Each structure stands twice: as structure tokens, then as C-alpha cells.
Amino acid sequence: MVKMRARLIGLLVLVVACLTTSLTAGGAPSAAAPLAGPLWFDAQAAATFTVDNGRFTDGLGREVVLRGYNVSGETKLAENGGLPFASVADAEKSATALRELGGGNTARFLLSWAHAEPVRGQVDRTYLAAVTEQMKAFLRAGIRVYPDFHQDLHSRYLFNEGSWYTGDGAPKWAVEAGGYPRESCGICLFWGQNITQNEAVKRAAHDFWHNSHGVQDAFLTTAQATMAHLAEHLTTAEFAGVVGFDPYNEPHAGSYDSGRTSRMWERDVLWPFYEKFRARMDAAGWQSKPAFVEPNLFWNANLAFQKQEGGLLDAGRLGPRYVLNTHFYDQKAISGVFMWGKAADGQYAGDFGTVRDRAAGAGTAAIVSEFGHPLTGTVSDKAPTVGKAMYQALDSRLPGAGWWAKPEQSGPVLSGTQWQWDIYNGRHHELMNGNPAKVRTSGDAWNDEDLSAVRLDDSGTPVLRQDARLLDRLYPSATATRALAFTYEDRSRDGSATLTWNPVPTSLPRVSELVGSGQYGLLLWHSDGTSVPTELHLPASFDTPRTTVISDLGTAVGPPAYTRGTPIAVAPEPGGTGSRRLLLTAENPVGLHYALVTNGAAAPSAELLSGARGELAAWAAGRG
Template identity: 85%
Template sequence: MAKMRTRLIGVLILLTASLTTRGAPSAAASPTAEGVAAAPPGSLWFDEQAATAFTVDHGRFTDGLGREVVLRGYNVSGETKLEENGGLPFASVADAEKSATALRALGGGNSARFLLSWAHAEPVRGQVDRAYLAAATAQMRAFIKAGIRVHPDFHQDLYSRYLFNEGSWYTGDGAPKWVVEAGGYPRESCGICLFWGQNITQNEAVKRATYDFWHNRGGVQDAFLATAQATMAYFAEHLDAAEFAAVAGFDPYNEPHAGTYDSGQTSRMWERDVLWPFYTRFRARMDAAGWQGKPAFVEPNLFWNSNLSFQKQEGGLLDAGAIGPRYVFNTHFYDQKAISGVFMWGKAKDGQYAGDFGTVRDRAAGAGTAAVVSEFGHPLTGTVSDKAPTVGKAMYQALDSRLPGAGWWSKPERSGPVLSGTQWQWDIYHGRHHELMNGNPGKVLTAADAWNDEDLSAVRLDDSGTAVLRQDGRLLDRIYPSATAGQTVAFTYEDRSRDGSTTLTWNPVPKSLPRVSELVGSGQYALLLWKSNASASPTELHLPASFDPARTTVVSDLGKAHGLPSYDRGTPIAAAPEPGGTGSRRLLLTAPNATVLHHALITNGAAAPSAELLQAAREELAAWSEGRG
């Protein structure tokens, strides 16, 4: 759902099959080859084994050590939807490396949804462009080397840019030109459309083309699946074993929608009878391409969780049954009310999206799998951009816990799992584009995202070419439990991000814990409750740049520390670099007892807490935690 939202969308489409000989493939080892690449900078003794696997186990993501994994990051990037760099996220591998380093070090991300273009992967029917795949592989590798897991996405919006003409108000991306030429579609027109996403349900050309894809008119869906298989096989062949292990899975189709329903068909019936069979076909293509151990990140009808009642449609893959571990429940969320400028007055508040994201948790649990919110965000300029700081905070809060901050401390065990998510979007070319909209030399787009008047990128390059954030770093660079040795019971993070000059504090430490409150003060803090699994490997939490290890305080049943020591095997509380050499850091908590509920408070609030304060806060937390088992 990327972006200027009503924007829910539906179809990507990528196409067909046989590999042409354009471009030389890179000469990397097969993922089945013997030997594993050298561990990346910052790696510790357990990191190599942790990186060997990524899968779904009992409704949660797990790594090669069986630890519960949370993915946090960004979509990389909407540049793929443009033509200026040939459907690639970046103009060069060097730019990809710059972006990946910034995503890790500034944005705090450990994952990226990596966009691909079907139109560029298969410009001629039946011929996959190996030069395009080689370039995409090299750029993807830059993120993997930075310690970032990726899941590719053959992206589509409004089916295809080739449905639109030079004078159009809007544009699309996805299907190649030859698909549209064969369709014989009417001239596109959205009528009175305030948002580009309205084309999904109002533009007859988009509706018919989308319908044809789902009904495989002219074998177009077959062609897409063949190209998807060829693409996945290329990645499996040209990434080495360690690199391929960092590929989390594949998103088959961005924001699916029927286009037009058949007579008597409901959205739920369409998911059951049309969308799910497509996913099973895609899953078979994954297996044939050597992706048997990786899940498909499948999306339901994009309107299933809209928070506008007139737009909402029944769905959420309700009839798919227990789909894990070969599938992940993958959804998007944008606050349509806030984006409309009409249906939500004022700013987002504490717990604003607890119900919406709780529904995501419930649907994933019902499907027996893990969930990821692979797109979320809010416009950063325009008439509703004043809501962005609070909408962003409320969305991250809802990813962390299904509880509002006001009630978290009283019943934290009701938090539910910490959700994975990738924000839309991470585009270092923000405001520096040179995109001929629909090929029109008289309509060169340079500003913002250069896409249908959207502006959602969290990053840009300054005049020196350095990546800088466009949103509050306190909001984006967050503590989260990236790998839990056991099971997460509850988690919260008070980021103290700003709305203008106002500090947003939605989860203050309760007055019943005065020494903990004194320790935290006006600083940021996180609190994790988890049951360990007696593993020798530690629980990991990402440490934002605002948490200098020398001034970070941890109070836990494992001990207490102000100023974190460097990690040494067996050290219960320590800090270490995150793999990838980007300068980002992690907190490592080693808990030996599998039968105990552990807790850890992490804060940067006190500059020099006394030993007495640390001990008093530890005793308060221990007493509070006793009733949580």
C-alpha cells in the first residue's frame, strides 16, 4: 500500500519465462555450494549459525538458533516504480551501499522489502532480461552485506504504466508494455479522483487489465509466474549460501484486488477462489526455483483492513486455513481517515491503531503463521502532513504491542507478539528525481517521490550527498527485540519523539514505581518481558544511536548496569556491534533459565545513576514482574 493512501492496490504482475542471454550473469556460488562466506564485520560466535535459516515456527519468525525474530525496516524503494533508473532501486551499487548503510545506522532497520519491476525483468514476452536481474542481484547484495535481511517484491500499482498516456494525471507500474498492448483496453480515465488509489475502483482500463490478469486472459498470469520462477532461480544461483540465507522470502503480488468481481462474487469468495489458488501456484514456482525453505509473504485483498467503513471489504484470507510455515500473513496499513483530511480531525493519539494492528495479529494467529505489515506510513508534506508525527508514533506503538501505553503496565501480558514491519519508504533520491511522467518530456518530475504527488520517503541526500533522515530519528531508530532466545511475552518502547516542539509521551512509568520513574526521568526507555529457552545464545535488542552504550542503563533480573560492557561469551548484559559493519549496535542479554519470566528495562534517562537507585529500581521491577508469569 505504498503511499498517498487511499492507495490500496492490486496487482503486480511480472511475466514470463525463458531466460534470454542479455547481459552476463554474476559469477557467485550456488546457495547449495559447500562452504559459507566469511562472517560480516561485527559478527560474534553465534551470528553465523543464526544467519543460516529464517523460517516460520509456531506462528513466529525464527532464525538458525531458533530465536524469535522481529523484522523492522523499510521499502527499498519507490524508485523501482520509476523509469529513470531502469526499474531498479538505485542508479548504481555504490548508491545501494550508501542507502543500506544509512538504513541500518540511521533508520535502525534490520530488513528491507526490496522492490522489483516485472516490466523490466521481462520486456519481451518469454525473455527474461538477465542484465536487469544481475543489476538487481548486485544491489540486493549491498543490503545483505550490511546485515539486512531482504524479501523481494515484484511491485505493481494500477497494473502498469503503459495503461496511461503522456497527458494522464496519474501513472502506474508493473506489467510490461506487451501485456497492455495485447489487452486492447479502453483509454484510461479516473473521472473525479482526489487520490491516485481511486483508479483501482474507478478507472475502467485499470479494472479490466487487473481482471484479465486474475483470469489468465491470454496466459498472462502463466507468463508472470514463469518470469517469477526464472527470477527466483537466478537469485538462488547467483547469491552464495550465506547471502541466499539472508533472503527471508518473496512477496508474490503487491496489494491484490479483483479489478471487477464476477456476478454474485464477494471479496471473500474472490480471495478463496481466485487469489489463494494464485498463491498456491506461486508457492509451487518458489519450490521449483530452489526456495523450498522460504515462505511466501502473501497479501489479502488490499481493502480487507481499511479503516473507512465504505471502503472495507470482507477478507484477510479467512478461508485459507492454517497456512504456516510456508506462507506469511502479509498486509499493509495506512490510516485512510487521516489521509483523507475529512474523516479524522486532529492528531493520532495513544492507542490509535491498537485495534487495527490487533486484527492483524488475530488473523495471523488464526492462519497459524507469522505476520508482517510490509507497508505503513503517512504523507510528510501536504495538507495532512501535520498528522505525520503522531500517526507514525501510533503505528510503531501498535507494532510493538496491541495495548495503548496508558494500560500497558497494568496488563503487559496482553501485549501480543511484536509485529514485524517495513515502513514506506526509503528513497535516497527523494527530491532529486528526473522522471519523465509516462514518458512525457514536458512533464519532468523532480520533487518528493516523483510518483503521483506522493511524499513518504523517510530519507534523502543532503547537498553533500550524505543520507539524512526526514523524520524524527527518535521515532525511526527504535529499540526492538530483533532476536529473542525464547518467547517474547510483552514489549513496549517509549521513544519520546516530537510533534513540533511537543514531546510525545504516551507510556509514562506509573507512579507506583517511583524509583523506576526516577531512573528513566525524561529519557527514552524500553521494557522487554520474555521466557528464555535455556539457549547459550543471547537475546538481542537493537540499540538506537541515541543509546550510547557508555551512558545506557539496563535493570534486569539478570543484573544491573550503567555503561554497558563489550560482549564476552557468558556476560549477562553487554553491548556489541550489529553485523554488517555499519556502526549500528545491539544489546545482548544472556539468560540461562528456561523456566523463568525474565525482564529488562533499557533507558538513557539517567546520566549517572547511583548504585542505590539502580538497586532500588531493580527491586521495584522484580516485585512488579512477579505477577506476570
Template identity: 80%
Template sequence: MSMPNSRERVVAILVLLVSLLTQAGTPTASAGQPADALWFDGPAAAVLTVEGGRFTDGLGREVVLRGYNVSGETKLAENDGLPFASAADARTSAAALRSLGGGNTVRFLLSWASAEPVRGQVDRAYLAAATEQIRAFLDAGVRVFPDFHQDLYSRYLFHEGSWYTGDGAPGWAVEAGGYPRESCGVCLFWGQNIQQNTAVTRATYDFWHNAHGVQDAFLATAQTTMAYLAEHLTPAQFAGVAGFDPYNEPYAGTYDSGQNNRSWERDVLWPFYEKFRARMDAAGWRAKPAFVEPGLFWNANLSFQRQEGGFLDAGTLGPRYVFNTHFYDQKAISGIFMWGKAGDGQYTGDFGTVRDRAAATGTAAVVSEFGHPLSGSTSDKAPTVDKAMYQALDSRVPGARWWSDPTGSGPVLSSTQWQWDIYSGRHHELMNGNPDKVRTEGDAWNDEDFSGVRLDDSGRAVLRQDARLLDRLYPSATAGRTVAFTYEDRSRDGSTTLTWNPVPAGLPHVARLVGSGQYGLLLWRSDGGSAPTELHLPASFATAATTVVSDLGTVHGPPPYTRDTPIAVTPEPGGTGSRRLLLTAPGADAPHFALVTNGATAPDPQLLDAARTELTAWAAAHR
């Protein structure tokens, strides 16, 4: 085993120092932080590892990653393969993602074509610009995991008159293969190119078999990129880099004789991930996990598309890998296989499968892409589809059964929604370089339109989806183990408020307290540490209007944090104006509960006490 490099040693020392402060319970600012910074906001809190099948930070707390993909702009040529036209735009996006979208994590897309435009020559100007844009998110208190993105292998497979386009590999990699002129035939959706476009399938097959040395070149560029980031970010910033996604939506292209997706994952895909893992180690990323994706169609919800897989033969992945998958409701997107809207519990089975596969491989899970089109013939389904996906990320139990079976929830899944593109509807992309095909609408890529954000005419970031859906209450850091969590966001489908998890009639005082407001409920077992449990507070939960009913106490309008305040509100790191609820619970392996709602206006103490009595009895029955 090689020795840690200097960058890793510095990060380790910082983590150790903060850990010592934590154990002493001293509310002292960490080195390099403002004097008023809270002691648990140091680099140790940003460090992400995998332990016991869940994400943990350097303070031992269970972590949930929630955020977005930044950004589909990387797929386009107009900004040279960067998510943003400038670092200033990156900062605008990061601040809005934190304050409007409630995110604490981004999957940050990178372009191999832009990083290595000439074979063997990495463009360090591109790496410098990408690093500066990544830094904007890290400084806003947002974790980052980069992704060398690809779709349909490469834009250079497609000619000027093509109906579709791709992204990923550089032009020289395509030229080396001498592929036939691309054609998908009668393809109504761009994704059909994955299996039907001969140029795409052959180029993809060649990559996995390292024809012309293209895979070796990709791995070398990835290592150079990771080493550059480790060298040019400060230790505190680098602590916020969660890991790396080696390859987006892997697919064989074509199988060898007798091969299927399961054997391809085992014999081709997993050896590639092991090579990538070795490159991470060599680049100074030894302590960070690889966010590895199984074969693209292993968890598809169309039976004719689904393929056996999900790393069935990989054994225990352990802390060096994260089970990383995507989920789109292809039935809903097609407009053919699903009539009507999504409903309560629509995706608990699909996301339960993700939980089960991650548990079987002994690691944490992240759903790094999900969402639904916001324009087009099926866009009317988006409010319910996206709500149902978030519901399934929070718990594997439908709302109708949650109160009677909360401990069946499973872990709260980490996720990054597709996507967060501040340029939505304002692009100027020459599709495949064709000046007669200037794309401005939506994502400007294969007629997609997924972004939850845009810039208005004044240049201000505004949401394109219901804020109650996107800016959510969730347990971002739990001091112990989450037992169950649910959140009723009361998001809307047009003028209809969607309530899929009403408080049951058997808890009348809780129901009265919540009223028609939003609410979340967390059950957890404390770890005996001094660091608090943290829940992100949406902007809709104004501090003065937030009510907490917990075994730790009851409070309306939680006060600022002090060492002796068990229930408090404080800003989230990064200075973006977002806030978090802090719950400091005593005792190791002790059960706790906390109901958080914005439904009450000046509730009287008797109502708070009665609600606490009801919840105490309910929680005791569901430990």
C-alpha cells in the same frame, strides 16, 4: 516431493555446522566469517523460518523484522525499474538504513516490466543489477524479501497527458488486452483508479483470469528471477533472503457475478499463491516462506471501503506462508474523516486485527507497508500517526494501560515502513514519458512523499523524520518467547515531546531512573539455549549512557560481549556501526525482564538496586 537442489544442501549444511557450534557453546567464528565474529552471527542466525506462529532464526530465537521498503524508485523509469542508479548508491542506502534508520530488513521492490520487457525473454542484465543491489543490503546485515511490485497494474495503461500513472506489467501485456483509454473521471487521489478506472479494472481482471496467458508469463518470470538469485548469491547471502512477496496489494479489478472479496480470495487469489509457492519450490526457495497479501481492502479503516476477507477460508497456512498486509490511515490521509492528530492507542485495534488473523491462520504476520505523507495538506499528522503505528506494532495495549496489562501486548509485529528512498526530492522522472511533465519533488510518483530519508547536498544520507521515531529499540531476536514489549521513544511533534507511556507513580525509583529519557521494557521467557536475546540499540542510546535494569543484573554503560557477561553491547553484523544489546539468560521457560533506558546520568548503585526491586515485584505480578 522433489529432492533439494545443490544450493539448498549447501545452506542446510552451513546451518547444521553453526547449530552444532551453538550446542557446544563454543565461541568460534563460523566458516567464511572474520576471525573476531561472534559464534551466533553465522548463517544460521540469518535463516528465517516460521514456527509456532512467529518468525524464528536458525538458532531457535524469535525474530522481529523491522525496516523499510526499498524503494519507490522501482516504480519510476529513470533508473530502468531498479531501486538505485548504481550498486554504490545501494550500499550508501543500506548503511544508512542500518545506522540511521535502525532497520534489519527491507522489502526490495522489483519491476516485472523491466525483468521481462519482451514477452518470454527475461532481461538477465536487469536481474544481475538487481542482484548486486540486493547483495549490498545482505552484506550490511539486512534481511531482504523481494516484491514484484505493481500499482494500477501498469504504467503502460496511462497516456502522456494522464493525471496519474502506474507500475508493474510490461507494455506487451497491456497491448495484448487492447484496453480502453484510461480515465478515472473526478479522482482526487490516485488510489481511486483501483476501482474507478476502467482500463485498470479490466487489465487487473484479465491478469487474475490469465487472459492472453499473462499470469503464466508473470509466474515464469518470477521463477526465473528467484532461480537467478539463488544461483548468484553466496550461500551465506542467500540465507539472509527471508522470502518473497508474490503480489503487491491484490484486488479483483471487477468481481464475477455473485462474487465478493472473500470468495475472490478463496477462488482466485489463493490458487494464484499456490501456483507461486510451487514456483518458489522449483527455484530453490522451498525453505523460504511466501509473504502473501490478502485482498487490498480487508482491513481498511474507512467503513465504506472495508471488505470481508483476510484469508477467512484458507485454513491453517503454516510455515510456508506469512500473513502479509499493509495499513494506511485513510481517514488521516484524506483530511476529511479525521480531524486533529493521532493519539495513544490510535491503532491498537487495527493492528490487533492483524495479529488475530495471523494467529487464526497459524502463521507469522508482517505489516509490509505503513506510513503517512510528509508533505501536503495532512502532513502535520505524520509525527503522531507514525508514532501511533509503531506503538501498535510493539504492543496491542495502549500506553495508558500498558503497565497494568503488559501480557495483553501480543507478539511484537514485524514491519517495513513505506519508504526508504535516498533520491527523495531529487528525482528526474518523465511522468508517463512526457518531457513536459518532469517530476522531481517527493517520491516523483503520483504526488506522493513518504520517504524517511534523503541525500543532502554533499551526498550524505540524512533523515527527514525524527530519528527518535525511526531508529527504535526493539527485540530483534529473543531467545525464547516474548511475553510483552513496549518502547517510549519520546519522539516529537514539532516542539512537543510525545510521551504516551510514562512510568507509573507506583514505581518511583524506575521513574526517577528513566527521567525524561527514552526507555524500552522487554518481558520474555528463556528457552534454555546459549544464544543471547538481542535488542537493537538506537544511536540515541550511546553505550556509555545506556542503563539496563534486569533480573540478570544492573549495569550502566554495558561492557563488550563475552561468554560470561549476561548484559553486554556489541556491533550488529554488517560493519555499519549500529549496535545491539545482548542479554544471556539461563534456564528453560524461565521468566525474565529488562528495562533499557538512556535517561540516567551516572546513576548511583542504590537507585539501580531500588529500581530492580520495584521491577522484580512488578514482573512477578505479570508473568
């Protein structure tokens, strides 16, 4: 891919459509409002997305972090015909809430092969049109999107009406072509055990990877038609917000051919499939967008008996046309057996460090496209700490206790999309496997899962099901040029207890006083000379008048609305949803920069601000 490095100082850009919003004084304009003023940098370039030198970047050369949610597990159900939403209006409601409540800038957007090709060789254009319109609602809200043809346990059509479990993915005709035995998982406490214990699921997966009955060819043809439809029916600005495609959710061999190992299967079966999918992307007009490729489902499992060698070790350097895309769930915590206590500071530093290292070895960027924990049930008490530890590990590979001492070892800030964002949580009406006697309404309505971070209240308004301090986070969405280290202390709660895993060290007493009991984030970054701003998402909990920024760029209490030349300022996020971002612009851009952002002390004194800035300057000296 060609990287656009725009240095267009003084360029007047009139910003249109959903992906660009005027950085001007005042609140976020509505989508139809006239522009109040110019951007001095190229907003179209800012919306561009690519992979460069192992990081996600935009067209201004800034390092980009994708944060958000999977939208939506409703696609796995039949009640709305495999669509994420019942209507475009619901999609718009969900997208706005994802921005305002969830703090996300990205959605992994689920699609259904079964509904895209219900009859072999016939793509359902009505389904594709509906999917496109719902996707547009997220793009209008300034949310980047990467679609995913989702599957679990291969297909719902493998399961009988009385089954304990169900699946999603392949259409009925593909299952009928295989003539699989009656499914049975035996003694399975979790639906995922079907992957390795249900003979029907195992054989169907094996057949797909070996293109038995031509099913893989059919899938690739439908995927190409879907991508071509999106390229044709999205505007140029909207299509720029589609950052890539996830070819296949949670791939597993089903069963390995005689003499094959999991690593050999990735090399000889999975990777050739991804190369075929990449060719289909190119043919559909997606040449400049990466494929978000997933290794063997179990390559990074944290249970020893599940773990299988993999991680696309034999694919060589993936480069900008592929992204290392993985999932992580703490199976020990979910089991209720292998982890009795709760997650703690640094719990997943090693697991997410493995993701960083594998991406670096592959010469590409990484994203954790699914992570989360059940919010009801016998292990739901672990959710607050598991969630905090996972976000902590996305932000940095260091535990909080050691971050201040060696931030240079923090590693890149990882992108991630939490499972999941389903506004219909608890309000479904799903006939499980088409059985009218098994109507599922609670939770996610799928295999007794309940992981959605959002639901609708009785008035139809989206509300969070998890602590807003955990979900709506400070994070560096665009860093000029490269983030060196980042940490965020969200002060999220576990019941009535505030979780503080990264206290300011006692060696920085004025910084500690400034932060107090508030939330804070600290970014270290290096600029190679670009004059475009570094941007951080500002959570709703960072009310502008109470937000304090201490930086080598200056000090600001209640940062002003953005105007050109203001080093520390606040502006609306793209999309007009009311969410905000902090912009940090260096007058002398080359070299190391730092910024502490906190909502701690109210109306801090000039003496406290000066003391905190002196301590941070001394701490930052010589780092990076």
C-alpha cells in the same frame, strides 16, 4: 520447513561474509577486517530464518522481529530502468544509512516485472544481474531482504502522456494484449481511487487474475526465472539473508464476476494464484523460504466504505510456507476529511490487533509490509503522531496508558517495513508516463507521493526526513525463546512538543526517576532453556556509556563489550555498519525474564539502581 534448534555450546565459529559479525570488544570491524574473537554459538544458525508456531524464528530457536523499510519506490519509476538505485555504490550508501540512521534490519526489495520481461517470453538477464548486485549491498550490510514484484494500478502503460496519474508493474506487451479502453478516473482526488473507478485499470486487473491472454502464466514464469537467478548468483550466506518473497503487491480483483464476493474472490482466484507461486518458489530452489502473501487490499481498510471481507479466511492454516502479509495506511488521516485531529495513544491498537488475530487464526506469522504517512502536503502535520501510533501498535496491541497494568495482553511484537526508503527523494528526474513536458523531481516523483524517510543532502550524504527518535528504535530483534510483552517510549517530537504516551506509573517511583525524561524500552520474555542471547537493536541515541539496563539478569550502566559469560553486553550489529545491539544472556535460562533499557539518568547512584531493580522485580513477579 525443518526448524534448526542448535544448542552448540562452546562451538568456535569463524564468521564470514556479510551476515555475521564478531561479538567482541571494540567497535564494528570493517567487512575486510580479521575476526577478533569467536562466537560461542552457531552464527550460521543465527542467520537462518523460518516460521515456527506462528512466529518468525532463527536457527537457534529465537523469535525474530523484522523491522525496516521498502527499498525503493525508485523501482516504480523509469529513470533508472526499474532498478532501486542508479548504481551499486548508491545501494551501498542507502544500505549503510538504513542500518545507521533508520535502525532497520530488513528491506522489502522492490522489483519490476516490466523491466524483467520487456519482451514477452524473454527475461532480461542484464536487469536481473543489476538487481542482484544491488540486493547484495543490503545483504552485505547485514540486512535481511524479501523481494517484491511491485505493482500499482497494474501498469504505467495503461496511462497516456497527459494523464493525472500513472502506474507500475506489468510490461507494455501485456497491456497491448488486453486492448483496454482509454484510462480515466473521473473526479479522483487520490491516485488509489483508480483501483475502483478507472475502467482500464479494473479490466486489466481482472484479466490478470483470470489469466487472459496468458499474462498470469507469463508473470509466474518470469518470477521463477528471477528467483532461480537469485538462488544461483547469491552465495550461501547471502541467500540465507533472503527471507522469502512477496508474490504480488496490493491484490484487488479489479471487478468481481457476477455473484462473487470479495471473500469468494480470495478463495477461488487469489489463493490458487498463491499456490501456483509457491510451486514456482519450490521449483526455483526456495523451498525453505515462505511466501509473504497479501490478502485483498481492502480487507483491513479503516474507512467503512472501503472495507471488504477478506484476510484469506478460507485458506485454512497457512503454516510455515506462508506469511500473512498486509499493509496499513490511515485513510481517515490521509483524506483530511474523516480525521480532523492528530493520532493519539493507542490509535491503531485495534487495527494492528486485527492483523495479530488473523495471523494467529491462520497459524502463521504476520508482517505489515507497508505503513506510513505523507511528509508534505495538507495532512503532513499528522505524520509525527500517525508514525508514533503505528510503531506503538507494532510493538504492542495495548495503548501506552494501559501497558504497565496488563502487559500480558500485549501480544506478539509485529514485524514491519515502513514505506519507504528512497535516497533520491526530491532529486528525481522522471518523465511522467514518458512525457517530456511532465518532468517530476519533487518528493517521490510518483503520483505526488512524498513518504520517504530519507533523502540526500547537498553533499550527497543520507539524512533523515523524520525524527530519528521515531525511526531508530529499540526493538527485540531476536528473543530467546519467546517475547511475552514489549513497549518502547521513543519520546519522539511533534514540532516542539515531546510525545510521551507511556509514562512510567507513579507506583514505580525509582524506575520513573531512573528513566526521567529519557527514552526507555521494557521487554518481558520467556526462555525454555536456551543459553543463546536475547538481542535488542540499540538506537544511536542510546550512547553506550549512558545506557542503563535493569534486569533479573543483573544491572549494568554503560554495558561492556560482549564476551562469553557477560549477561548484559553490547556488540556490533552484523554487517559492519557501526550500528549496535544489546545482548542479554541468562545464566539460569528457564522461565520469565525482564529487562528495562533506558538512556535517562546519567551516572545513576547504586541506591537508585537497587531501588529500581526491586520495583521491577516486584512488578514482574507472577506475570507471563
